[in-house]
Amino acid sequence: MGPEVAEFEKNFSDFLGGEVISVASGTDALRLSCLALNIGPGDEVLVPANTFIASILGICELGAQPVPVDVDPKTYLMDLTDADRRINSKTKGIIPVHLYGQTLDMDALMDFAQSHKLFLIEDACQAHGAEWNGKKAGTFAQAGCFSFFPSKNLGAFGDGGAIVVNDYDLAKKLRLLRNYGSTQKYIHEIPGTNSRLDSIQATILRIKLDFLEEWNNRRFRVACQYSEGLKGNVSITSPSFDPSLSKNHVFNLFVVQCEYRDQLQKFLTDRGIQTGIHYPIPIHLHKAFASWGYSEGTCPIAENLSKRILSLPMFPEITDKQINTVINAIKEFKIYE
Ligand SMILES: Cc1ncc(COP(=O)(O)O)c(C=O)c1O
Structure with a gap:
């Protein structure tokens, strides 16, 4: 104090x-x-x-x-x-x-x-x-x-x-x-x-x-690079955001969706690319809150997303080369074929 x-x-x-x-x-x-x-x-x-x-x-x-x-x-x-x-x-x-x-x-x-x-x-x-x-x-x-x-x-x-x-x-x-x-x-x-x-x-x-705005701007540019690089990739859904509204989203996380999320995560981990899941269990399905009595189906969209979402590396210091490494690795992921 x-x-x-x-x-x-x-x-x-x-x-x-x-x-x-x-x-x-x-x-x-x-x-x-x-x-x-x-x-x-x-x-x-x-x-x-x-x-x-x-x-x-x-x-x-x-x-x-x-x-x-x-x-x-x-x-x-x-x-x-x-x-x-x-x-x-x-x-x-x-x-x-x-x-x-x-x-x-x-x-x-x-x-x-x-x-x-x-x-x-x-x-x-x-x-x-x-x-x-x-x-x-x-x-x-x-x-x-x-x-x-x-x-x-x-x-x-x-x-x-x-x-x-x-x-x-x-x-x-x-x-x-x-x-x-x-x-x-x-x-x-x-x-x-x-x-x-x-x-x-x-x-x-x-x-x-003093650096927050500069870092937020960098995060937004990283998000644009990911979105551009993953465009047309049928196995990935990038987050929807308006690139002209750069202040609405400060991209603490860049979260994509993939039907084969767990396999994709392992594929990236094997290539030295760390990802995260935010979050794997919706709040109402945690053991800690079982007494509330909620079951699967209470919030179907959130429940479905929790099985599909994957957070790609996102931090202001990430280099363009690292971003391309992530994009190229995702392009190599071919489980759906
Ligand atoms: C959405 C959200 N709410 C609350 C918190 C709790 O913050 P803290 O970890 O500082 O207690 C966090 C971060 O961990 C968060 O991401």
Whole structure:
């Protein structure tokens, strides 16, 4: 909580447009936002079925019920038509995820949340610097949550997170919550927790923030190169994005689809190309949440995608030669013949 933390919070606030409260991780950013917005037992919260589990852990911890919503097969993002079908009198909020770095249609989302009187928390943990119509992801909702895990577009050298808000009272409450419910040593106004960003991480993040736009631009160019190189390849579906809207997607991940995903992954691994799967199990099918009683068929699109998706190497430092190596290896993959 030294001056380095305050300086990073100020710089990230200026960058995003909103007040930033740093915390210990993205998971904490989501958990404390849920806590500050008084989510509790009996409440239902809409969440996309295809996301990292941390998107829903705060909801669970507070005794509320995450309700999985299916995703759009092209963008992989939460489908609002399906969200509409899952609303009932217990639905209190919605936590959309700007998954893989791509912003959701925030006009539609804001309308949806307002018309159903839902609180809205954006999980922007994979979308630092992404924009929707010139406004940064994370700054539309009551609270926008970021992770600074090293693999993120803005990553620390360890864990870290932040919440961006535009409401003075909410900001004040979050500042209390992350620091034992206290602003003055040994005086505790509310029961809080210990969720602080280390000064050393804040310093690293402050320095790296100056490079974020340049790195995001590079990620976008890498995505364009992959898309171009894989065009016409019948075994691969590249992510659909508009190359003229370079700010809408900051490509934390470049996720393709392939019917023979597991074989393709092995084929690439054998050639020294590491890939990932984000994510192999939709949230409602995890053993941890078996008590919810959901089964296969709850979110068929997300379930189908989880068997097909593959994340190709994506990081700003990747060279053109490495990109071509990946593209050429995929072209050699011939299982469908
Ligand atoms: C979409 C999403 N939400 C939440 C998190 C949680 O962030 P953290 O790992 O910093 O707790 C992550 C990252 O790991 C994420 O990708």
